Amino acid sequence: MEPLTIxxxxxxxxxxxxxxxxxxxxxxxxxxxRFTGIGGPRMESAGFQALVPMExxxxxxFVEVLRHLPELYGIRRRLAAHFLRERPRLFIGIDAPEFNxxxxxxxxxxxxxxxxxxxxxxxxxxxxxxxxxxxxxSKMLVLFPFEAQLYERARVPVAYVGxxxxxxxxxxxxxxxxxxxxxxxxTARIVALLPGSRVTEVTRLADLFxxxxxxxxxxxxxxxxxxxxxxxxxRDIFETALYRRExxxxxxxxxxxxxxxAMAAADVVLAASGTxxxxxxxxxxxxxITYKAAPFSVFIHHxxxxxxxxxxxxxxxxxxxxxxxxxxxxxxxxxxxxVTNLLFDSVMRQRLEVHxxxxxxxxxxxxxxxxxxVLPLLDGAST
Numbered sequence: 001m002e003p004l005t006i007x008x009x010x011x012x013x014x015x016x017x018x019x020x021x022x023x024x025x026x027x028x029x030x031x032x033x034r035f036t037g038i039g040g041p042r043m044e045s046a047g048f049q050a051l052v053p054m055e056x057x058x059x060x061x062f063v064e065v066l067r068h069l070p071e072l073y074g075i076r077r078r079l080a081a082h083f084l085r086e087r088p089r090l091f092i093g094i095d096a097p098e099f100n101x102x103x104x105x106x107x108x109x110x111x112x113x114x115x116x117x118x119x120x121x122x123x124x125x126x127x128x129x130x131x132x133x134x135x136x137x138s139k140m141l142v143l144f145p146f147e148a149q150l151y152e153r154a155r156v157p158v159a160y161v162g163x164x165x166x167x168x169x170x171x172x173x174x175x176x177x178x179x180x181x182x183x184x185x186x187t188a189r190i191v192a193l194l195p196g197s198r199v200t201e202v203t204r205l206a207d208l209f210x211x212x213x214x215x216x217x218x219x220x221x222x223x224x225x226x227x228x229x230x231x232x233x234x235r236d237i238f239e240t241a242l243y244r245r246e247x248x249x250x251x252x253x254x255x256x257x258x259x260x261x262a263m264a265a266a267d268v269v270l271a272a273s274g275t276x277x278x279x280x281x282x283x284x285x286x287x288x289i290t291y292k293a294a295p296f297s298v299f300i301h302h303x304x305x306x307x308x309x310x311x312x313x314x315x316x317x318x319x320x321x322x323x324x325x326x327x328x329x330x331x332x333x334x335x336x337x338x339v340t341n342l343l344f345d346s347v348m349r350q351r352l353e354v355h356x357x358x359x360x361x362x363x364x365x366x367x368x369x370x371x372x373x374v375l376p377l378l379d380g381a382s383t
Contacts, residue, residue: 014275018164094117101120118143141159217250263283287313287322316359
């Protein structure tokens with residue numbers, strides 16, 4: 001008897017982590033299930049069979065996506081043909097909406113139930129995409145409570161499943177204990193620098209982060225920087241930016257991985273807008289958010305954006321609670337001043353830690369919630 005097959009597609013590292021936890025939770029109910037599609041190393045460690053390297057999907061921004069469109073369309077066409085031939089009992093698209101929604105449309109039309117894990121940001125831009133989602137998705141799994149209300153109003157089956165990172169990061173040691181683990185001085189002022197996980201991000205932000213570190217060091221004697229990287233390539237890009245500026249002595253520790261540890265040990269985090277900002281919030285770390293995108297991407301984004309902020313902590317709060325500096329406002333002077341202000345404002349840091357603690361409690365579920373939401377889809381065809 002053929003094992004029950006579940007198709008999955010994750011397009012980047014954060015989706016790979018979500019997929020890993022979901023596979024583990026589903027195996028509690030379906031120990032012999034086969035998981036296949038596109039995923040990264042964490043999903044593969046859970047027994048996932050990758051048909052295409054996840055890196056093929058890891059492009060960001062309109063310009064970058066346009067450059068890779070022919071290859072992406074080709075991958076999606078071949079993957080759709082594979083799943084239509086193999087007929088998985090369920091398909092789960094994890095984030096990557098530009099890729100997954102089109103695939104889900106084809107599969108659901110052919111009778112394969114589809115779930116989409118992580119809502120596209122319809123609350124920020126392209127709200128009209130809800131109509132495509134209604135046709136493509138048997139059930140939407142959302143990470144944030146306010147998203148469920150949007151889908152209920154649009155008559156899209158939805159389940160609020162919380163964010164797995166809230167469970168994972170809630171187990172991290174307090175800053176003092178983490179510093180001891182990392183052999184860092186207990187009383188030092190420490191700033192974690194997270195210029196992004198993608199090559200395109202680090203290429204665009206490395207010089208800015210190096211210049212910002214220089215300015216912080218000028219006004220904060222003895223400050224120490226922790227800089228975690230996801231790959232050798234992103235580290236090389238950042239180190240090249242250091243050499244290019246002929247930076248004087250900076251107390252800077254490069255790390256492979258261990259981003260959560262770096263953030264947990266820091267007084268303040270300077271992060272590129274994205275998942276890292278949510279991770280910093282769940283670790284209850286004060287932060288400054290920044291981003292620079294390609295000019296054409298920015299033009300399109302400004303035409304479609306309905307919120308005045310992009311950082312997830314601010315989106316979830318519904319107001320500015322941490323500083324954001326985007327595009328032309330993202331200067332070394334602005335970022336250094338904002339980071340320095342937080343380093344010396346213990347009252348504000350404490351307020352943010354209390355707010356982030358409440359946010360973590362609200363988002364805390366476990367992967368069992370996501371598994372429970374999709375298991376009923378295995379009992380029949382999509383509706």
